[in-house]
Amino acid sequence: MKARLSASRDRIIVAALEIMAGHGYAGCSVAAVAERAGMATGSVYRHFPTKADLFAEVFRTASQREVDAVARAAALESTVAAQVSAVIETFSGRALQSPRLAYALLVEPVDPAVDAERLVFRRAYAELIAGYVAAGVASGELPPQDPELTATALVGALAEAMVGPLAAGVAGPSTIPSLITFIHRAIGVSP
């Protein structure tokens, strides 16, 4: 019974994610989520007090998954240059794999309460990158700089560069390599 409850909760989140991946946040009415989760509209409210709470958690879940994937890929590398390349490749590869979801997570207009969760998402990326940058500065691989600011700017650059390709559905073949070059230069990787 407890299990049934928590299973329902999970089904709701999964359903919401699936609809986001297919039709964006715009397609995520509570009724649509409930239907896809195989339950009545009202039942959603047995698990989440409001729609905003539900989607805050949905965003948190999806964001965590993305950040984890990127962190895992970057952790395999040992130089800052390679770590940052891994971040960009993983981030953009996954985004292009589920463009609608990426668009929703990154920039689609959402309820302001959910928007707040998006900031957390972007900050999580920034924290991850800031760590690598700080290590690079400490080891002398990178010139002195404010790792927080560098990381923030880098997340912005990455997100902005992906918005066009996400809308189009594909990225030009030189987009990712160019972006890597740009960002390597930006953090001061010696050529």
Added chain:
Amino acid sequence: MKARLSASRDRIIVAALEIMAGHGYAGCSVAAVAERAGMATGSVYRHFPTKADLFAEVFRTASQREVDAVARAAALESTVAAQVSAVIETFSGRALQSPRLAYALLVEPVDPAVDAERLVFRRAYAELIAGYVAAGVASGELPPQDPELTATALVGALAEAMVGPLAAGVAGPSTIPSLITFIHRAIGVSP
């Protein structure tokens, strides 16, 4: 009479801008705009077919003003390094002067139809910057690169770096200089 008509139209746009600057897009109900413009709600619809059309124009107007100010400041400089510095200083200076408006123009959740206008805004900045970068590459002041991608990434970096300070109301004293350093390095200005 014609004058009266076009004056009303202007009053509506000005009112919308003022409310955006004070309470963001969230505060911009048609009723609120009409009241501030000193007319009845329904009269707004004698000038704009829908709210989305009104705010598309409001965004276009505000964006144009911003881009013009930045372009004017950059045009006074003669090296790419100085031009880009002028862009960053002007952009961030103006944003911090009207943080609520800047937040609305840059990232606040808005009606999807209005959101499209935001892309135009960001692209206008990118075009401006791309022009300078392309000239710098041609003159040899900058290393070879894709000016479009560089400019897009740069706009993203700039916007992202401002979101935190905009929410807080102020930027730390080193934010702008650090950002300039970062972006100079990113485009390949020789030190």
Added chain:
DNA sequence: CCAAGGTTTGAATGATGGTTCAATTCTTGC
């Protein structure tokens, strides 16, 4: 001055979609 035409008004309308809740169905302990 006056009537015809256009303009302005602001309360009513309507659409959307989140939220509630009385009725029903299911689960569980005895």
Added chain:
DNA sequence: GCAAGAATTGAACCATCATTCAAACCTTGG
């Protein structure tokens, strides 16, 4: 089996605004 209690249902409710429109009000040409 069988209540008692919890969970589920989904249609009704409600709040929010954008949008409309019939009535009231100007403006202007004669």
